[in-house]
Amino acid sequence: DVKVTQSSRYLVKRTGEKVFLECVQDMDHENMFWYRQDPGLGLRLIYFSYDVKMKEKGDIPEGYSVSREKKERFSLILESASTNQTSMYLCASSLPKYPPHNEQFFGPGTRLTVL
Amino acid sequence: SQELEQSPQSLIVQEGKNLTINCTSSKTLYGLYWYKQKYGEGLIFLMMLQKGGEEKSHEKITAKLDEKKQQSSLHITASQPSHAGIYLCGAATSGTYKYIFGTGTRLKVLA
Numbered sequence: 001d002v003k004v005t006q007s008s009r010y011l012v013k014r015t016g017e018k019v020f021l022e023c024v025q026d027m028d029h030e031n032m033f034w035y036r037q038d039p040g041l042g043l044r045l046i047y048f049s050y051d052v053k054m055k056e057k058g059d060i061p062e063g064y065s066v067s068r069e070k071k072e073r074f075s076l077i078l079e080s081a082s083t084n085q086t087s088m089y090l091c092a093s094s095l096p097k098y099p100p101h102n103e104q105f106f107g108p109g110t111r112l113t114v115l
Numbered sequence: 116s117q118e119l120e121q122s123p124q125s126l127i128v129q130e131g132k133n134l135t136i137n138c139t140s141s142k143t144l145y146g147l148y149w150y151k152q153k154y155g156e157g158l159i160f161l162m163m164l165q166k167g168g169e170e171k172s173h174e175k176i177t178a179k180l181d182e183k184k185q186q187s188s189l190h191i192t193a194s195q196p197s198h199a200g201i202y203l204c205g206a207a208t209s210g211t212y213k214y215i216f217g218t219g220t221r222l223k224v225l226a
Contacts, residue, residue: 004157031212033213035216040218041218042203042216042217042218042219043203043205043216044216045213045214048212048213050212058213088155090157090158092158094212096212097212098145098146098207098212099145099146099163099165099207100146100163100165102146102207102212103148103160103163104148104160104205104214105160106150106157106158106159107157108156108157109155109156109157111155
């Protein structure tokens, strides 16, 4: 069974802290994605990785960085957390294919609160 | 840039009623995906539509893509409390592996 896991379901951090969100997939997918989800704004892509050590900025990369050292793991880093980064963070993975074979599989999400 | 508009933003229905959620794009959709999200959780894939006029069903949920491939609808027949959640449409963007998403429709089904 396909699985994407995220390191924490809930996380509370203080302003200025460095925050790591981890995502692991067991499907041998090349593509991995980080989104944030906010009420009224839907899902917005932060970063995307199409291979180990490869990354591409999404729509809202400011304040974030990513790391992909192994195929199965994609980390999102908040270098200095701010209150406006309080959000639900969702990780997804997919095969490097075009429709109809590029369904994205999502993790359960991490709800991050920055105080 | 391409955007997806979903309507309605929220919906409250009595158990047993039918309902429809719409997803509209200003550009031709390259692939249209419907997901369901239970409150506070990740997204669960429901259906994918690619061809104009295509229709797919799973249990009591039917999704359609219009002939012009710019609008999709998700129809739930005889709704149940288990259908409650947030429904999101996503679309593949031409030439990349990335998706764009609608803002979601929050569905509540009253028992």
